[in-house]
Amino acid sequence: MRVIGLTGGIASGKSTVSNLFKISGVPVIDADLVARQVVEKGTDGLTALVNRFGEAILNTDGTLNRTELGRKMFSDDGGRKEVNDILQPLIRQEITGKMTDYQEQGKPLIVLDIPLLFEMNYESLCDDIIVVAVSVETQIARMEKRNGYTRQEALERIQSQMPLEEKVKRATIVWSNEGTLQDLEQKVHQWLLENFLKK
Template sequence: MSRTTHPLTIGVTGGIASGKSTVARAFAAHGIPWVDADDVAREIVEPGEPALAEIAAHFGERILQPDGRLDRRALREIVFNDSEERRWLESVTHPRIRERLSEHLDAMARGPAPYHLLVSPLLLESSQHEMVDRIVIVDIPEALQIQRTVERDGVDEDQARAIIAAQMPRAERRKRADDIIDNSGDDEALARQVADLDRRYRQSGFPPSP
């Protein structure tokens, strides 16, 4: 976490189906803006973007839909089963995602909010953690993670377990946290935790680690 300029950039991450976007919206209720790295990842592979042309040249038209847009499911199936292809894809997309994120963060830093969020599932696995001042982990038990993934994404339990196994272990994420939000409860419990963090970030700028 190398940046120390104000306003603060707060990184928000967590495993699949932990509720990162839900947490971002809870902060937004307090007037806090955010950028979602998943949204940016979609932006940089839109038709006409250099990344999409490079990906299509590498994998062929099998990863394109009839309208020329990226077929995310087809690409995901390729790279999920081939670590070398996944690394190649990351070499194409990650630098462009980081550049676009920097643009969004700079714009938010010029705004009136006392701090802003970078929401990213790969915050800790990529160099994106270098772009934030503080890391918030959205945490839920693995059993609940599996249940929510199955319900949300329409995958079976084995697929959900495989996705979770491919991510950073929960214990490791928690070790890297400056703050942890427990999102295993109801909306009110989440709102209370976010309100508490919002007060701390506003009052002291850089609150002590718990």
């Protein structure tokens, strides 16, 4: 089984590539989705967060109040690190468990869609790493249009992440996404054709 890591920067088009893989029938493990699953009601992850931050982070139905957790994380020096320390091992365990399931099913290829792939040291799980790359100006323009952010708000979000050029240096495959959706579709389909759809 070949494991492809997929990452990029905010508004670079990583989610679009992830969806194109899914449409093509490639199993995709979405780290953002896993991160939500490990804090669902009744999970060890949610219990650990409540033990640390108190029941104020819960909604009346016992589910996680993400807004309140975010407030606690950022009002408390080290709060963000503590949340990561609690949740990242659970997320990694879930991801590696899903990888094992796909391996047992005989899947030839899976994609790990992980925004913080480098930051959280997932490279060792990957045979190749695809980075979807665009210029900072393109990121800003897309966020202004898509999210209604000011230029300053967009820049702040870009600067809170590892620089995209650093991710590009560490990638084995780089797909520029400065063109149209059709251009991006062509890159994905061409790569699949060359690597996995050979007769």
